[in-house]
Amino acid sequence: MQEYDIVVGLEVHSELKTNSKVFCSCKNQFGQEPNTNCCPVCVGLPGALPVLNKKAVELVIRAGLTMNCDINETAVFERKNYFYPDLAKAYQISQLVKPICINGYIDLKNKRVRLNRIHLEEDAGKLVHSTAAIGTLIDYNRGGVPLMELVTEPDISSADEAVEFLTNLRQKLIYAGVAECKMEQGGMRCDVNVSVKKKGTKEFGQRTEMKNLNSFRSVYRAIKYESERQIEILENGGKIIQETRKWDDNHGKSISMRRKETSSDYRYFPDPDLLAVEISKDDIENIRKTLPLMPDQFKDKFVNEYGLSEYESDILTKEKKLSDYFLEVINHYNNPKEISNWILTEILNRIKDEENADIKISPCDLAKLLKLIENKSVTRTNAKEMLTRIWENAENIDNLVKEFGGNIDDDKLKVIVETIINNNPKVVEDYHISETPEKVFRWFTGQVMKETKGKANAQKAEAYIREFLNK
Ligand code: ADP
Ligand code: MG
Numbered sequence: 001m002q003e004y005d006i007v008v009g010l011e012v013h014s015e016l017k018t019n020s021k022v023f024c025s026c027k028n029q030f031g032q033e034p035n036t037n038c039c040p041v042c043v044g045l046p047g048a049l050p051v052l053n054k055k056a057v058e059l060v061i062r063a064g065l066t067m068n069c070d071i072n073e074t075a076v077f078e079r080k081n082y083f084y085p086d087l088a089k090a091y092q093i094s095q096l097v098k099p100i101c102i103n104g105y106i107d108l109k110n111k112r113v114r115l116n117r118i119h120l121e122e123d124a125g126k127l128v129h130s131t132a133a134i135g136t137l138i139d140y141n142r143g144g145v146p147l148m149e150l151v152t153e154p155d156i157s158s159a160d161e162a163v164e165f166l167t168n169l170r171q172k173l174i175y176a177g178v179a180e181c182k183m184e185q186g187g188m189r190c191d192v193n194v195s196v197k198k199k200g201t202k203e204f205g206q207r208t209e210m211k212n213l214n215s216f217r218s219v220y221r222a223i224k225y226e227s228e229r230q231i232e233i234l235e236n237g238g239k240i241i242q243e244t245r246k247w248d249d250n251h252g253k254s255i256s257m258r259r260k261e262t263s264s265d266y267r268y269f270p271d272p273d274l275l276a277v278e279i280s281k282d283d284i285e286n287i288r289k290t291l292p293l294m295p296d297q298f299k300d301k302f303v304n305e306y307g308l309s310e311y312e313s314d315i316l317t318k319e320k321k322l323s324d325y326f327l328e329v330i331n332h333y334n335n336p337k338e339i340s341n342w343i344l345t346e347i348l349n350r351i352k353d354e355e356n357a358d359i360k361i362s363p364c365d366l367a368k369l370l371k372l373i374e375n376k377s378v379t380r381t382n383a384k385e386m387l388t389r390i391w392e393n394a395e396n397i398d399n400l401v402k403e404f405g406g407n408i409d410d411d412k413l414k415v416i417v418e419t420i421i422n423n424n425p426k427v428v429e430d431y432h433i434s435e436t437p438e439k440v441f442r443w444f445t446g447q448v449m450k451e452t453k454g455k456a457n458a459q460k461a462e463a464y465i466r467e468f469l470n471k
């Protein structure tokens with residue numbers, strides 16, 4: 001079989017993090033009762049007039065700035081005409097000729113993916129194919145939710161690269177406060193364009209497009225499947241037709257839907273109800289000033305300022321929640337290594353299985369806990385127990401210190417060890433004749449910890465036990 005290059009371009013839709021919708025004052029909120037969150041504008045009644053939400057424009061500019069885009073001085077809204085039941089006014093307000101952002105790029109590990117544009121548009125309502133109802137239901141709550149659409153150049157060359165791109169993009173949008181990208185709520189969706197060409201040749205092959213994929217896994221599988229399908233057709237002497245295909249995630253294959261429409265099919269024209277948006281240099285600079293730290297900047301800070309390893313910094317910047325948390329703890333307690341250790345083990349273990357899980361100990365309390373360990377007011381083991389109690393029952397750390405705090409001093413510990421050993425001659429004998437003496441040994445350490453309520457220094461306890469056992 002001949003070798004082929006895979007060529008992929010993505011069109012990514014993300015719902016913006018605004019309070020209200022893009023052309024009316026209805027709430028931008030997920031999970032409401034159907035059709036309770038709409039008005040004449042976002043349902044699309046004739047004659048209703050849109051009023052632009054400035055915040056949505058600002059967020060798209062923010063996105064553009066974090067991805068090295070040029071911001072157009074004038075952005076224009078256009079009507080994209082098509083009929084679909086989830087879009088009652090039969091056109092979507094979008095942008096074609098003059099989007100807010102053009103050009104730009106995102107750097108991946110091994111390559112730069114150029115961006116073509118980022119524009120602002122409105123989301124459509126949602127069709128609900130319910131088995132409980134006859135026919136199909138429509139929920140217009142999502143209608144008019146602000147969406148940014150980002151279009152890449154066809155610079156992506158594999159399914160892995162596509163996932164790397166999307167992961168990076170999602171992280172940037174979340175860090176910049178532009179979008180929450182909750183995939184499971186449809187907050188980020190992706191159209192995938194795929195073509196193949198003989199290895200090393202210049203000219204692109206004919207492409208197909210799969211719309212509205214809502215997980216990275218399905219993007220990955222769709223690219224694998226579709227590129228293989230196209231290669232097989234070409235190898236058998238066939239031709240690829242440009243078309244829109246549906247990705248069927250359950251069956252793991254793509255199915256032909258319709259001949260691909262082009263932009264002229266939509267009869268775009270400037271929306272007469274909306275003024276062009278003028279964006280001044282000052283506007284842009286003011287937004288640039290408010291940009292929070294991006295993942296790469298966090299990483300730099302973690303490595304260079306706090307001396308953490310690349311590995312630790314990578315994990316801490318996977319989620320904004322973690323990197324923000326780290327910085328807050330360090331405000332209270334300046335020990336980066338120890339904080340990072342606790343976040344990477346104790347905290348991550350408790351949140352890793354649940355999407356959007358909360359960190360159920362305040363940065364201030366974690367700092368307190370680590371200080372208690374440092375000045376030996378509690379043992380490491382007891383600190384972990386305290387964390388569990390704070391996490392699970394929201395207990396007060398100062399009360400817990402009364403219960404768990406304090407160390408047993410050496411003399412007292414010695415007496416406790418001696419007593420336990422004297423009271424258990426049979427086990428001592430066991431220890432000397434057993435084939436697995438370490439097991440017996442651990443029984444003794446367990447007893448000491450129980451007796452001291454975990455307040456014994458573990459190393460010292462072990463040393464004393466050994467000493468007495470071998471007397
Ligand atoms: P539309 O889909 O609206 O016609 P474009 O022509 O701008 O829009 O392209 C949409 C996407 O398709 C872009 O992400 C672009 O990079 C990608 N694309 C264009 N040509 C190809 C190709 N031959 N193979 C793969 N992707 C392509
Ligand atoms: Mg397209």
Ligand code: ZN
Pocket residue numbers: 021024025026037038039040041042043144
């Ligand atoms: Zn509305």
